Amino acid sequence: MKNVYIIGVGLIGGSLALDIKANYSETIIFGIDNNETHLDKAIALNVIDKKAMLSDITNADLVIIAIPVDATVNSISDILDKVSEHTLVIDVGSTKEDICYSIESHQNRRNFLAAHPIAGTEFSGPSAAIHGLFKDKTMIICEVEKTAFKLQEKALQLFSDLGMRIRYMNPKAHDKHIAYVSHLSHISSFMLGKTVIEKEKNERDIFDMAGSGFESTVRLAKSSPAMWTPIFQQNKTNVIETLNEYIANLTQFKELMEKGDFESVYDEMKDINHIKDILEGIIKV
Amino acid sequence: MKNVYIIGVGLIGGSLALDIKANYSETIIFGIDNNETHLDKAIALNVIDKKAMLSDITNADLVIIAIPVDATVNSISDILDKVSEHTLVIDVGSTKEDICYSIESHQNRRNFLAAHPIAGTEFSGPSAAIHGLFKDKTMIICEVEKTAFKLQEKALQLFSDLGMRIRYMNPKAHDKHIAYVSHLSHISSFMLGKTVIEKEKNERDIFDMAGSGFESTVRLAKSSPAMWTPIFQQNKTNVIETLNEYIANLTQFKELMEKGDFESVYDEMKDINHIKDILEGIIKV
CATH class of the missing domain: 1.10.3660.10 (6-phosphogluconate dehydrogenase C-terminal like domain)
Structure with a gap:
């Protein structure tokens, strides 16, 4: 996993960046965020390695979408349009029905995994990012069967490396x-x-x-x-x-x-x- | 302060016992409780030194009432009847109006101080008692002017030794x-x-x-x-x-x-x- 793009370098995106970096030394973490100040802070705090733009994700091994859930629904289709066959796209929002519905018939649906880590704090922004936030926490995965086998495997390996336990549910439940x-x-x-x-x-x-x-x-x-x-x-x-x-x-x-x-x-x-x-x-x- | 009686050896009474013991090496802590199992546990845990009965408090330097607030209102008059002139009686319940009203014209009103430590946990019983629970916490004192000068002084010294800050309010507020x-x-x-x-x-x-x-x-x-x-x-x-x-x-x-x-x-x-x-x-x- 060389090129990892984190869209939204806040509490969740930033904490994922920190743990991925700690687990995979060869990885370069690219941060994408509407808020330029957040990106600068994320670099200063070593949460991400480089800034990037949405158009750069064509070479991504992993894209994590960690932005407000309305922004996710608005941008997910565009993100899936851009990625290559081997790219895994994970969203980590707190609602799953709208997002799953919105890309139901996208041609790259198989690149996507809908996930929700039951982890967080009341703080936000890149300075809220902390190491080990996901250890011993639950990751809820929805519609796993719609994700390509190889990418399912990649995601499960990642969550396991972060120390998470997995639960499968449908988005409605x-x-x-x-x-x-x-x-x-x-x-x-x-x-x-x-x-x-x-x-x-x-x-x-x-x-x-x-x-x-x-x-x-x-x-x-x-x-x-x-x-x-x-x-x-x-x-x-x-x-x-x-x-x-x-x-x-x-x-x-x-x-x-x-x-x-x-x-x-x-x-x-x-x-x-x-x-x-x-x-x-x-x-x- | 030699003889300290704690009525109700639960979370608050027990934690006060621990801190008083830690501050005043010469003190003997007597525990009074309707629940015999709690008393035995409090002794086993070194929260109190000895069991006692309500009738023993005649020689008390300090009596702390740390029982449910209805039981306090029911027993306070009887407790004040028994104590000597130099005894300070403190109640630490979470309501202050009824208790202050109930002993308003008791002949030993001057022995009593109505207090409420803003400290606690969600646990109860003697095994919930912990050291240092009151450090840097607020103690609210009501109707301080109705307590005898010497006993006011004694109480303030005690609260200061426990590391508490003091706020004065009337019971209604x-x-x-x-x-x-x-x-x-x-x-x-x-x-x-x-x-x-x-x-x-x-x-x-x-x-x-x-x-x-x-x-x-x-x-x-x-x-x-x-x-x-x-x-x-x-x-x-x-x-x-x-x-x-x-x-x-x-x-x-x-x-x-x-x-x-x-x-x-x-x-x-x-x-x-x-x-x-x-x-x-x-x-x-």
């Missing part, structure tokens, strides 16, 4: 479930941040009262709107469904409190404590 | 603001856990899709219902107010999505990103 375990968390966190900021905007020192619990639940409200807006847009139906259920659960909890039924409040929380075992399951896997 | 920066976070987290568990109960392996973002927002859903139910009960009015605002914000966000107004979705998140600076403020203080 991916988008539905990820709405619950990822997208909803982000909205709950953003709205928690909003509720507290609105209330406390004139009393800044009240935040002295905030402890690690608040910090943890509101952490995702630091996430990039440029990345998350198109995710919510593409996964609109599923995300709205999760919001309806979340709002219904909050409302029912509030009604128990209003009625003074604290026995049920206790029982609810006791049941949900079960999340401990589930989370331990995640960590152990 | 404490309960109102803590509903936003702590109690609401817990409910948002519990309900997030509920929404995901309900949806995914028959598909356990879907939790492989959950990453650190979900883990962080749902962490507080591991918290103890026995501790939190009475907190919500005592702070019912304020917590319901925060829930109404939180639900309204979620509903409005959902409606923006339903209308397809993703420009406003973006703007909302951009505004809330401001939480970064606020949280940095907390950490820096």
